[in-house]
Amino acid sequence: MNLNKYLPLTETTYYILLALLEEGHGYAIMQKVELLSEGKVRIAAGTMYGAIENLLKQELIYAIPTSDTRRKVYHITAEGKTVLNLEIERLSHLIAISNKYKI
Amino acid sequence: MVKIKMFIDMDKEEQYLTDMAINGMIFKRKIPGGYYFEKAEGEKLNYRIDYRLFHQKADFQEYVLFLADAGWTLVDGHYNSGNQYFLSKEKMCDEKLFSDYSSKAGRYERYLRNAIISIFVSLIYIFLLSFVAIQISPDSKKLTSVMSTLQYSLLVIFILYAFYESTCAVIARNVYKRTNIKKMITR
Structure with missing residues (x-):
C-alpha cells in the first residue's frame, strides 16, 4: 500500500496521530493536542470528531474494544505510525533545506 | 412561539x-x-x-x-x-464547533450527499408511478391515463419534492464552495 498518498498531513491529523501513540478517547485527544502543541493548537470538537472518523476509515487508527461501550478508545495502527514517520521525514527535510538559507 | x-x-x-x-x-x-x-x-x-x-x-x-x-x-x-x-455550556463565549475550513465545509458536503440521494429516490418513485400508469392501460395504442387521483397527487408531491431538494442542493453547493476556500487552521 502506498502510504505517501496521505501526505502532507493536515496539522489536525498530525497532532491526532502524535497524541494517539498512547491510547485515548475523543476528548482526551483534544486535551492532549492542546498540551502537546503548548496551547498553540486547539482542535474544535466537531473538527475532531470528523478527523477521528476519517482516520478510522483510512485505518491509520483503530478503536480498542473496552468494557465502557459509551466512550470509544483509540490507538494508532502500524500504518498510522509509518505515515507519521514519513511526515516527520518530510518536515525534517523541509527544515534542513530552509536552515541552509538562514531565514 | x-x-x-x-x-x-x-x-x-x-x-x-x-x-x-x-x-x-x-x-x-x-x-x-x-x-x-x-x-x-x-x-x-x-x-x-x-x-x-x-x-x-x-x-x-x-x-x-x-x-x-x-x-x-x-x-x-x-x-x-x-x-x-x-x-x-459556557455562556457568553465564542467557542466554535469547527477549527478549520474544510471540516466546516464538510457539513455541506454531507448535506449535499444526502440531498442527492433524496432526489434520486424521488426520481425513482416518479418513474415508477408513471410506468405503472402506462403498463396497466387496457389499450396500449392509446396511452390514456388510468392514474387514480391518489397516484396523481403522489406524482405531484414527488415532483415538487424533487424540485425542492434540487434547489436546496444547488444552494448548499454554493455555500460549500464559499466555505471551503481556505484550507488552513483558524486560531
Whole structure:
C-alpha cells in the first residue's frame, strides 16, 4: 500500500496521530493536542470528531474494544505510525533545506 | 412561539438563533420549515450547528457524549435528523464547533450527499408511478391515463419534492464552495 498518498498531513491529523501513540478517547485527544502543541493548537470538537472518523476509515487508527461501550478508545495502527514517520521525514527535510538559507 | 424560516447556510442559522436568544426568544426545537422558541429573558447564547446522519443510535449517543465532554449540550437533533443543534455550556463565549475550513465545509458536503440521494429516490418513485400508469392501460395504442387521483397527487408531491431538494442542493453547493476556500487552521 502506498502510504505517501496521505501526505502532507493536515496539522489536525498530525497532532491526532502524535497524541494517539498512547491510547485515548475523543476528548482526551483534544486535551492532549492542546498540551502537546503548548496551547498553540486547539482542535474544535466537531473538527475532531470528523478527523477521528476519517482516520478510522483510512485505518491509520483503530478503536480498542473496552468494557465502557459509551466512550470509544483509540490507538494508532502500524500504518498510522509509518505515515507519521514519513511526515516527520518530510518536515525534517523541509527544515534542513530552509536552515541552509538562514531565514 | 413558532417562527417560519429556512436556512441552508448554517453560519447564518447559528447567527439567527443567537440573535433570537438576545431578544428573549430561546430556541427549543426544530420543526419542519421553522423553529419553536420559548420566551425568556434575553441573553447571549452560543449556538452551533453540525450536520450528521447516523445509521445506528449507539453511534449517535457516542457522538453526543463526546461533544458533551467537550462542553456542548445538544439542544435538538436525533440520529437521523441531519441538523444537530448544540449550545456551548459556557455562556457568553465564542467557542466554535469547527477549527478549520474544510471540516466546516464538510457539513455541506454531507448535506449535499444526502440531498442527492433524496432526489434520486424521488426520481425513482416518479418513474415508477408513471410506468405503472402506462403498463396497466387496457389499450396500449392509446396511452390514456388510468392514474387514480391518489397516484396523481403522489406524482405531484414527488415532483415538487424533487424540485425542492434540487434547489436546496444547488444552494448548499454554493455555500460549500464559499466555505471551503481556505484550507488552513483558524486560531
